[in-house]
Amino acid sequence: MGAGFSGLALAMRVPPSLKVLILEQKSQVDAGANTTGLITVATRGILSDLTDVRSYITNRIEDICVLAPDWSSHFFSGTDFPWIFSTDTPGLLGSMAGKLGPNVTLKTGARVETWDRETGEIHPIIVRFKEGDNSAVSVRCRLLVGADGTKSVVAAGSPDLSKNTKILFAYEKVFAGEPLFGEKPDRTVYHLWFGSFSLGYGGWIAPNFVSGKKVFRIGYATYDSNIKQENKLDNMINLLRWKEYIRLYEEKPLIKYGGYFPVGGVLPNTVSDDVILIGDAAGYCGAFSADGIKGALVSGITAAKLIPDHLDGDSQALKQIHNLMEAEAEMISYFSRQVRYRFLWNRMKSNATFTSLFKLCEREKDDFLNQFCDAKDMRKSLLWVLFKFRHMPALARLAGNILLDTLTGRK
Incomplete structure (x- = not known):
C-alpha cells in the first residue's frame, strides 16, 4: 500500500518473478507527496540507481540561512559545493512509476477499507479496497507492505504493529517569486526559528525553478494540527513580505497542501507475520536534516532484499530490516540521534x-x-x-x- 518513494523503490527492487500490486490512494502518483522534495548528495546517488534523477533536479543549494525569532537577526552558513538539491518531486515519482516492471500492477485512486489475515492460507492476507466510485473488491496476497505514510492504515489494522504517535503537521505553499536576502538567495535554504508560533519544528523557505521561472516553497510545521494553519502561514508570509525578505510575482499560490510526518523515531514493531511497514509508516523519517526521502528509499530497497527469503519460508527474514539498514547505511543510529x-x-x-x-x-x-x-x-x-x-x-x-x-x- 502506497506509491510514494518507499513503495516505488521496493516495487522496483523485488525480483521480477514476484507479482506486485500497488494500491495508491491519490488519483495520480505524481499528484504530490508530503515532502519538501529536498535531497542530499547521498540520496541523489540512491535515486540515480532507480531513475534519471538528474532530469528532475531543479536547483542546487549551497547555503543555509537561519532567521531568529525576532524576524530580523540571521546568519548564513555555506559550502563550496551543493549540499542539497531541490527536485521536481511529482516528476521524480512519475518517472519511478514509469520504470516499474511488467510484474507490477499500479492502481491509483484505490482507497483501502480493511485488511485481515487468515492463518494457514497460501495467500493469508485479504485486502478490501475501492477504486473511485466502484464497489469494493477484495484481493489476496502472500505479503502486505505498509508504505502508506505516517497515519498508516496497515499499521492501524494490527495490534501487533506499532503506530506513529509523535506527529507533526506541515503546511506549505508554492509561489511564483523569490527570496530577497543574502548574497545567493536562489541557492539558499532559509530556516525560521520561533517558539510559540510553531512548536515542534519551525518554518522554511526553499527557492526553486519551474520551467526556468523562479518559485519558492514556504511553510512551517507544528504539533498542533487543529489550528487554522493557512491563516498562520499567511501571517508569516505577510510579515516576510513587509520586511522585504520575499517577493511574490503573483498573489495566488501555484499549489498548497498539508501533510503529516513522524518525529518519534523508528517504531519498535514494524513486522508482524506477513506484514511489514516501511517509510514514514515505520518512523523512518529524518526531518531535522532536511531529507526525509532517504529513509523511505533505503527502507524500501532493504525490504525488497528480505522479501524473497520470507516468502521462501524464513520467518525471521523481515525482522532483519533494522540490522540491514544499519549495516549498509547506518540509518538506525542516525534516526536515534x-x-x-x-x-x-x-x-x-x-x-x-x-x-x-x-x-x-x-x-x-x-x-x-x-x-x-x-x-x-x-x-x-x-x-x-x-x-x-x-x-x-x-x-x-x-x-x-x-x-x-x-x-x-x-x-
Whole structure:
C-alpha cells in the first residue's frame, strides 16, 4: 500500500518473478507527496540507481540561512559545493512509476477499507479496497507492505504493529517569486526559528525553478494540527513580505497542501507475520536534516532484499530490516540521534530559548552546515559543533532557558 518513494523503490527492487500490486490512494502518483522534495548528495546517488534523477533536479543549494525569532537577526552558513538539491518531486515519482516492471500492477485512486489475515492460507492476507466510485473488491496476497505514510492504515489494522504517535503537521505553499536576502538567495535554504508560533519544528523557505521561472516553497510545521494553519502561514508570509525578505510575482499560490510526518523515531514493531511497514509508516523519517526521502528509499530497497527469503519460508527474514539498514547505511543510529535532538527541541518553547540557541549557533556558523551535509553518512552532529569550552556560559544560559520553559510552560 502506497506509491510514494518507499513503495516505488521496493516495487522496483523485488525480483521480477514476484507479482506486485500497488494500491495508491491519490488519483495520480505524481499528484504530490508530503515532502519538501529536498535531497542530499547521498540520496541523489540512491535515486540515480532507480531513475534519471538528474532530469528532475531543479536547483542546487549551497547555503543555509537561519532567521531568529525576532524576524530580523540571521546568519548564513555555506559550502563550496551543493549540499542539497531541490527536485521536481511529482516528476521524480512519475518517472519511478514509469520504470516499474511488467510484474507490477499500479492502481491509483484505490482507497483501502480493511485488511485481515487468515492463518494457514497460501495467500493469508485479504485486502478490501475501492477504486473511485466502484464497489469494493477484495484481493489476496502472500505479503502486505505498509508504505502508506505516517497515519498508516496497515499499521492501524494490527495490534501487533506499532503506530506513529509523535506527529507533526506541515503546511506549505508554492509561489511564483523569490527570496530577497543574502548574497545567493536562489541557492539558499532559509530556516525560521520561533517558539510559540510553531512548536515542534519551525518554518522554511526553499527557492526553486519551474520551467526556468523562479518559485519558492514556504511553510512551517507544528504539533498542533487543529489550528487554522493557512491563516498562520499567511501571517508569516505577510510579515516576510513587509520586511522585504520575499517577493511574490503573483498573489495566488501555484499549489498548497498539508501533510503529516513522524518525529518519534523508528517504531519498535514494524513486522508482524506477513506484514511489514516501511517509510514514514515505520518512523523512518529524518526531518531535522532536511531529507526525509532517504529513509523511505533505503527502507524500501532493504525490504525488497528480505522479501524473497520470507516468502521462501524464513520467518525471521523481515525482522532483519533494522540490522540491514544499519549495516549498509547506518540509518538506525542516525534516526536515534534524531530522537535525541527531538528530546531537546521539544523542551524549547519560548522565543527567549530559541534566541539563546540562535546566538550559540551563530558563533559556529562556519561549521553549522556540517550537521546538514548528509549527516546520515558523515555522522556530523550539531552537538559536537556547539559543545566547546568557550561556549560554556552560552550553553548554561540555553540550559537555564530550557529549564524555565519546562517548569513554567512559558511560550
